[in-house]
Amino acid sequence: MTSVSRRLTAQKGLAGFTIEELCDEVGVSRRTFFNYFRTKEDAVIGxxxxxxxxxxxxxxxxxxxxxxxxxxxxxxxxxxxxxxxxxxxxxxxxxxxxxxxxxxxxxxxxxxxxxxxxxxxxxxxxxxxxxxxxxxxxxxxxxxxxxxxxxxxxxxxxxxxxxxxxxxxxxxxxxxxxxxxxxxxxxxxx
Known part of the structure; x- marks a missing residue:
């Protein structure tokens, strides 16, 4: 999830994608995302x-x-x-x-x-x-x-x-x- 969030941020910026789009691309639920990260920023830092x-x-x-x-x-x-x-x-x-x-x-x-x-x-x-x-x-x-x-x-x-x-x-x-x-x-x- 971290590598995808970094790639998306590098390409589009943090405002250029949603957590739902990130979850869809990685193949996890929104709930799973929030089990690991509080924010998109946390996912990028990893x-x-x-x-x-x-x-x-x-x-x-x-x-x-x-x-x-x-x-x-x-x-x-x-x-x-x-x-x-x-x-x-x-x-x-x-x-x-x-x-x-x-x-x-x-x-x-x-x-x-x-x-x-x-x-x-x-x-x-x-x-x-x-x-x-x-x-x-x-x-x-x-x-x-x-x-x-x-x-x-x-x-x-x-x-x-x-x-x-x-x-x-x-x-x-x-x-x-x-x-x-x-x-x-x-x-x-x-």
């Missing part, structure tokens, strides 16, 4: 953020704390698993980005969801690592992860043909680690 967050949190907390250097590895591995479960065809990804381009309010909603997930993930990291939620290390790990996700998303969006999100993401993390591994001495400012 996730139940509450359920996804609970599953992700459970998986992350089940991993033993092994110190700050590996927190990002744990998060990255779980994110790759999550996105791997959502992997679609190149056309489905293109339809998603086309739908976001066509409907700026979807992009705003997606960004808002990302900010909330970022806040939740910071609290989760802090809890697992037994530090306050405002600990700069918990914030840094999550900011780095979301920066990598945005960068990988941009690369996937601009690449033509098949792509490997996991490789792009892990390569980006390797590059970030390389850049941060060799600190350059700082000059004192007058």
């Amino acid at each position: 996730a139940d953020p509450e359920a996804d967050s609970q599953v992700f949190a459970g998986q992350f907390m089940a991993r033993e704390s092994r110190g700050w250097p590996v927190v990002i590895d744990d998060l990255l591995e779980l994110v790759i698993q999550h996105f791997g479960a959502l992997e679609g065809t190149v056309h489905e990804h293109a339809d998603f980005f086309a739908a976001l381009d066509r409907e700026p309010r979807l992009l705003q909603r997606f960004i808002g969801m990302s900010k909330e997930r970022e806040r939740q993930m910071t609290a989760l990291v802090a809890e697992r690592e037994s530090v306050p939620a405002d600990d700069p290390r918990a914030q840094a790990v999550v900011h780095i992860l979301f920066g990598l996700l945005r960068s990988a998303g941009d690369r996937v969006h601009t690449l033509a043909g098949p792509h490997d999100f996991a490789s792009i993401l892990t390569d980006s993390l390797s590059a970030a680690r390389l850049v941060m591994a060799d600190p350059t001495p700082r000059k004192a400012h007058p």
